[in-house]
Each structure stands twice: as C-alpha cells, then as structure tokens.
Amino acid sequence: MHIFLMGVEELGKTSAAKILARAINCPNSKDGEPCNECEICKAMLEGRLTDVVEMDAASNNSVEDIRSIREEVNFLPTIAKYRVYIIDEVHMLSTGAFNALLKTLEEPPEHVKFILATTEPQKLPATILSRCQRFDFKKISEEDIVKRLKIICKDSNIEITEEALKLIAVLSEGAMRDSISILERCMQDSEGKVTEEKIKELVGIPKIEHISKITESMVEKNAEKALETIDEVIQEGKDLNNLLWEIIKYVKDILVYKATNKLDIYSKEEINKIKEISDKISKEAILKLIYNLSELENNMKWSTQKTIMFETGIIKNCIEIPNESLEQRVEKLEKQIKNGNIKIANSEKIETKPKVSIKPQEPKIQNFEVKTTSESGEYFSYWNDVINKLKSSGKIMVYTNLINTRAKQVNDTLQIEFKNGLTAFGKTVLSKPENINEISNIVNSLCGKQFKIKYIEGNINPQKENNNINLDGIDIPINIIEE
Ligand SMILES: [Zn+2]
Structure with missing residues (x-):
C-alpha cells in the first residue's frame, strides 16, 4: 500500500509526508512515531538520506523526471528499510509522466513506498487510489475563509464586495492558501474595488450565461445551441476543464434548488433561469446528467483531444437525457384519469378491462422496506450532521438522495425514513455497499456507535376508497402499465 495524503498545503501535508517517511523506516518507531534520534532518522532530518526522495510534481513533471524514478526503484535502499518517494502535488504530473509512472505505482517493488500528496485526489485514476491508504486533511469552511479574507483586506486597505469574498471562498474550495492567491491575483490586475465580475x-x-445556456441545451436536447455556445466559450479563450467543472456545479445547484427551493450564491435573475431549467427536468434525469458529466470530466483528464471529447460528451447528453420527467408523465396520466379518459383497476369492482393499472411495486432490494406504521424509537439527533458530512466529503449522489429524510434509532438499527419513497435510481445509489458503509462510518464517527442502516419507505396505503388515486407521493415506486 502507498500512502496518500490529500488536503490543503497550509495544513502541512508535506511535513506529514516527511514524518511518515521516517516512521516507516525508523527501527525504533513507537506507536507510529519515529524516534528522530537513530542514524536513519537523523540522516532523514538532515536531508542526506538518499533512500528518501522528495519530488515536487509541480516543477518536475516531465516524462524524463519520471523515467529516472522508474529506473531507481529497482535498487535496494542503502540503509533504510524502504526507498520512499514523496511526490507532492501529484496531480500536476503531465499525462505522459503519469502514464510512465502508472505501472510502477500499480506494481511497486516490495522495498518501495510512495507517499502521494495532492489537493485534487479526483484527478488521480482509480487504479492508483485503490492502492493507497488515504488520509484526508480537513478543509476550512467557506465562512472561515471569508472571515480571514476580511481581516486581510481590512489590514491591507483592500476594498472588496461581500459577493467577491464569497466567490473567492467557493473557488478556493477550503484551501486558505488558494484563496489568498486568488485575492492577490485580483489585486495585481484590478484597480479599486475587487468585485465578483x-x-x-x-x-x-x-x-x-454560457454555463446555463449549455445546460439548458442539454435539457432541451438542442445540440446545435450547445455547440454554438461551446464555440463562443472557446473563442474567449476559456479552458474547457473549467467550463465542464462549472457546468457540473451548476447542474448540482439545479438539483439542490429542486430539492430545497433555495440557493445562496446566485442573483435573482440567475435563480429564475435555474427555476426555468429545473421545471423541464426530473431529479432522476439531473442525477443521470451529473453522473454522465463527472464521467466525462474523468475521461477528459487523460485525453489529448479535449475539445472533441467535450463536444461529443455534451451532444451525447443532448440525446440521452430525458427531458420529460416521470413526475410530468404521472401528472399527465393523473389529468387523463380525472377527465375519465383512463380507468384504473385498483379493485375488482371495476368491470371494464383496465387500460392502466397502478400498484405498489415490491422493493427488490433487501435494504429497503415499505411500511405503513412506524416503529417506536427516538429520532437520531446527528442525522443532519451526517447528511452535511456526506455533502462536504463529496458524496453528492448519496447526499442528494438523503435530503429531506429522517433517521430513527430502533435498537441497534438506524432506520432512515423516506416519507415520499425513493426513485429507482436513488435505490441503486443507496443500496451500494460502499455507500451504506460510508453512511455507517460517518454515523459512527459522530456518535461513536455502530448502527445497522436500514431504509424505510412509507406510507403507502393501497386501500383507496374512490377511483381517483392520489398521486401526490409520486416518488413511490409504481408500475404504470399502458395498454
Ligand atoms: Zn529513528
């Protein structure tokens, strides 16, 4: 196993990497702490141990730099147990360099350990991540970044708007150092007040406008409009990776808006646009879109033909993403039912041959249970923290599916209640063992107790008295059979 450190520079990834390098090599290490006194520790502290190689991928990212590592790893260490390679900012390696290193990382000789540090773990291929023990260095909250930037601006007499501060905090993604460098860049190039624009x-x-236009094009299945807009962005010299990243964030925000009717960082006008787009697409389709776009983002990282790949990816979404939501289909059906155009077979009293039958679907996945009465138990007070933690740790799919849920403690089980049921896609996401584990681990880390996780869907009452079935709870899984 390699060791993988992620987080912001200010929190000391690099010093942690050096301590780790000593800890795995020190013959007297106690509880993972190096003694700092033996020959090996001393040599490392003085930077004269050739068995430990430090490399900053930001400045040594060529294929040649990597080739030399590839040759070196075959030599046994001189006095230490392991040859240790500390690669800082590993995501900065060029594609060629990364590919050259891939095999060594995937199958390292036994006497070699890599310590990889990065602020952007999502840029590393899964084949490498799976061979790493990962340590996350916690990010700083946006609020705290804003607070600190305010102090800096005040001390340096920098005039800055509140929106600008917020934007910098969002852009720096919890890295204080990045936020300061963005601020510095703005100061160099602008006179007077620093504004969002x-x-x-x-x-x-x-x-x-470009971001929302491209998103809208995908929702409206208008590939031509999408390509035109992409062209404009390229003409302006903007980077496509940035563009894609912004589109993904935008689509996520549409989902948040759909789920909560609330959004913080947008203007009124922008929110109107988001509302307009969100009306044309279902939650399920948004999730699918986020999934597709994230996959595209991953593929683009290692591609030499970014523009073609990007455009193809966007067109693919124009074709694939359904723009009429299940909700809307159900609404339509409901109207037809009310108008008497369709009859429903929900009881044997109806004699005519049914055109549409609606019945609760048996949940196929064992983790899910449909209940009409609720078991007694206490509501779990940490639940909102769990959901927020999922969001902040990037588990967006799990997070979005758990919005508006409650959790009840019943003995050693945590029953997560979906008042309105869940979509099939939501079930797929939530029943993945790794996601159940993730939830369970966060719960454990917050309350110190191990719970079994169970999902409860309620309250379905199939015994309706009249023929007008109420379809308010449209998230309840139903079979619609049209004949
Ligand atoms: Zn030692």
Whole structure:
C-alpha cells in the first residue's frame, strides 16, 4: 500500500509526508512515531538520506523526471528499510509522466513506498487510489475563509464586495492558501474595488450565461445551441476543464434548488433561469446528467483531444437525457384519469378491462422496506450532521438522495425514513455497499456507535376508497402499465 495524503498545503501535508517517511523506516518507531534520534532518522532530518526522495510534481513533471524514478526503484535502499518517494502535488504530473509512472505505482517493488500528496485526489485514476491508504486533511469552511479574507483586506486597505469574498471562498474550495492567491491575483490586475465580475474575468471562469445556456441545451436536447455556445466559450479563450467543472456545479445547484427551493450564491435573475431549467427536468434525469458529466470530466483528464471529447460528451447528453420527467408523465396520466379518459383497476369492482393499472411495486432490494406504521424509537439527533458530512466529503449522489429524510434509532438499527419513497435510481445509489458503509462510518464517527442502516419507505396505503388515486407521493415506486 502507498500512502496518500490529500488536503490543503497550509495544513502541512508535506511535513506529514516527511514524518511518515521516517516512521516507516525508523527501527525504533513507537506507536507510529519515529524516534528522530537513530542514524536513519537523523540522516532523514538532515536531508542526506538518499533512500528518501522528495519530488515536487509541480516543477518536475516531465516524462524524463519520471523515467529516472522508474529506473531507481529497482535498487535496494542503502540503509533504510524502504526507498520512499514523496511526490507532492501529484496531480500536476503531465499525462505522459503519469502514464510512465502508472505501472510502477500499480506494481511497486516490495522495498518501495510512495507517499502521494495532492489537493485534487479526483484527478488521480482509480487504479492508483485503490492502492493507497488515504488520509484526508480537513478543509476550512467557506465562512472561515471569508472571515480571514476580511481581516486581510481590512489590514491591507483592500476594498472588496461581500459577493467577491464569497466567490473567492467557493473557488478556493477550503484551501486558505488558494484563496489568498486568488485575492492577490485580483489585486495585481484590478484597480479599486475587487468585485465578483473582476474575479470571474481573471480566474477564467466562463460566464454564467454560457454555463446555463449549455445546460439548458442539454435539457432541451438542442445540440446545435450547445455547440454554438461551446464555440463562443472557446473563442474567449476559456479552458474547457473549467467550463465542464462549472457546468457540473451548476447542474448540482439545479438539483439542490429542486430539492430545497433555495440557493445562496446566485442573483435573482440567475435563480429564475435555474427555476426555468429545473421545471423541464426530473431529479432522476439531473442525477443521470451529473453522473454522465463527472464521467466525462474523468475521461477528459487523460485525453489529448479535449475539445472533441467535450463536444461529443455534451451532444451525447443532448440525446440521452430525458427531458420529460416521470413526475410530468404521472401528472399527465393523473389529468387523463380525472377527465375519465383512463380507468384504473385498483379493485375488482371495476368491470371494464383496465387500460392502466397502478400498484405498489415490491422493493427488490433487501435494504429497503415499505411500511405503513412506524416503529417506536427516538429520532437520531446527528442525522443532519451526517447528511452535511456526506455533502462536504463529496458524496453528492448519496447526499442528494438523503435530503429531506429522517433517521430513527430502533435498537441497534438506524432506520432512515423516506416519507415520499425513493426513485429507482436513488435505490441503486443507496443500496451500494460502499455507500451504506460510508453512511455507517460517518454515523459512527459522530456518535461513536455502530448502527445497522436500514431504509424505510412509507406510507403507502393501497386501500383507496374512490377511483381517483392520489398521486401526490409520486416518488413511490409504481408500475404504470399502458395498454
Ligand atoms: Zn529513528
């Protein structure tokens, strides 16, 4: 196993890497702490142990740099147990360099350990991540970043708007150092007040109009409009990786808006646009879109033909993403039912041959249970923290599916209640063992107790008295059979 450190520079990944390198090599290490006194520790502390190699991928990212590592790893260490390679900012390696290193990382000789540090673990291929023991260095909250930036701006007499501060905090993604460097960049290039617009201009963020236009095109299945807009963005010299990242964030925000009717960082006008787009697409389709776009993002990282790949990916979504939601289909059916155009077979009293039958679907997945009465138990007070933790640790799919749920403690089980049921896609996401584990681990880390996780869907009452079946709870899985 390699060791993988992720997090922001300010929190000391690099010093942690050096301590780890000593700890795995020190013959007297106690509880994972190096003694710092033996020959090996001393040599490392003084930087004269050739068995430990430090490399900053930001400045040594060529294929040649990597080739030398590839040759070296075959030599046994001189005095230490392991040859240790500390590669800082590993995501900065060029594609060629990364490919050259891939095999060594995947099948390292026994006497070799890699310690990889990065702020952007999502840029590393899964084949490498799976061979790493990962340590996350916690990020700083956006609020705290804003607070600190405010102090800096005040001390340095920098005039800055509240929106600009917020935007910098969002852009830096919890890295104080990045937020300061964005601020510095803005100061170099702008006179007077630092505003949101100036930051966007400087950081190379594509305009929000472009981002929403491309998103809208995918929802409307308008490939031509999408390509035109992409062309405009390219003409402006904006980076496609940035563009895609912004689109993904935008689509996620549409989902958040759909689920909560709330969004913080947008203007009124922008929120109207988001509302307009969100009305045309179902939650399920948004999740599918996020999934597709994230996959595209991953593929683009290692591609030499980014533009073609990007455009193809967007067109693919124009074709694949359904723009009429299940909800809307159900609404339509409901109207037809009310108008008497369709009859429903929900009891044997109806004599005519049914055209549409609606019945609760048996949940196929064992983790799910449909209940009409609720078991007694206490509501789990940490539940909102669990959901927020999922969001902040990037488990967006799990997070979005758990919005508006409650959790009840029944003996050693945590029953998560979905008042309105769940979509098939939601079930697929939530029944993945790794996601159940993730939830269970977060629960454990917050309350110190191990719970079994169970999902409860309620309250379905199939015994309706009239023929007008109420389809308010449209998330309840139903079979619609049209004949
Ligand atoms: Zn030692």
